[in-house]
Amino acid sequence: MFEEKFEKLSLTEQESFRRIINWLLAHTYLLQGNYVFDDSMKRTNPDYLFVERQFGLFQDYLEYSGFHLERDSNYGVIFISSTYEYNRVKFDKATTLMLYVLRLIYEEEREKLSLSRDIFTSTGDLVHKMISLGVIKKKPSNLVLRDSLRTLNRFRVIEKPDGSWEAADTKLLILPTILFIVTNERISNMYKLIDEEPGGDMIPEDEEDEETYQDASDSLA
Template sequence: MWVEEYEKLSSSEKEEFRRLVNLLLSRTFIIRDIYDAKEGMMRVNPEYRFIERNFALFSEYLWYSGWALYKDSQYGVIALVNSYEYNRVRLDRNTTIILFILRLIFEEEREKVTLRKEVLTSTGQVIHKMLTLGLVKKKPSDRDITEALHQLAYYNIIQKLEGKWEEPDNKLLILPSILFVVTNEKISRIYETLGEEEDSNQELNGAEEQDVIRGEVEQ
């Protein structure tokens, strides 16, 4: 039973367990390799290691509440999924498009770099690809860009290394958790949906995009 394993923890470890359970419920993903701004380099996330060491305890505890915990050691991702498909986060159209573009960039760059699980990009590259693929007719506002990227960073899908969110030459790290949000099977489906909603937008004479489509991040 998870209670027996929990009682074996020290007082500080029990507090860390409680904190990380709440962090998982809030952020969905915990990533092993993260960028340390102070050190200016990638390092192993101690939160990931703590959960990894006590994975059975976390899994059993969360299972009683209807959550399934998954660990992918290859990509260094711990993910929490609701067994009843509740507690989903809905994304507006702009954020859905940016998420889709980030996934495409991740796939393209991953083919070039085999030693890293993360991919480096920039807001400028994301916007350029959005325009090139015809998913938007003009560059989104700085506010929309910032809100979308900030939300994706909150769920540990990307990490900002330097610059402001809206700056075209900033540095964004696309984390491997994006593979679990937008799977290979979902890529074509999302693209088709975005195209259909663009046609619908034209027919509705400029209806608000975020009222037309909802993307989903499963928790």
């Protein structure tokens, strides 16, 4: 029984359990390594190790609420998915397209690397890539850039050091979680989204004008 196993944890472990459950419900993904930009290196995430040790306990608790806890040890990702359709996040079109292009950048850069899995780009390079692909005709407004990149950061798709999201030279770390959000099958679906908007310019200058929404991922809680 869950209650019996939970009571066997120390008070500190019980508090960690509650805190991590809240994190997963808010952010969906938990990574094995946290990148420290000041040191240009990854440090092991103790929360990830704790969930690994108590995976069955976390799994049992979340199952009660209709969530599935999953992990991929190869990429060091633990995440939750929801049984219920209405408890999944939908991204607006601008965020969806940025997510799609970030996935393409991730694949292209990963092919160039032999050892490191850390994939970097920048806000400026992201926008340039979107224009070169014909997704947009011109740079989106700073408001759209900022809000979309913040959303992707919330769901652990990207990280950045200090600086504004919309600045062209802001470095973006693309996290391996993107592989679980944008699968190969979903890439094909996103191609269709682009084809439906001939001529590009798919991202509005004012976010309030955007009324079209797309599913971001079946794995988003």
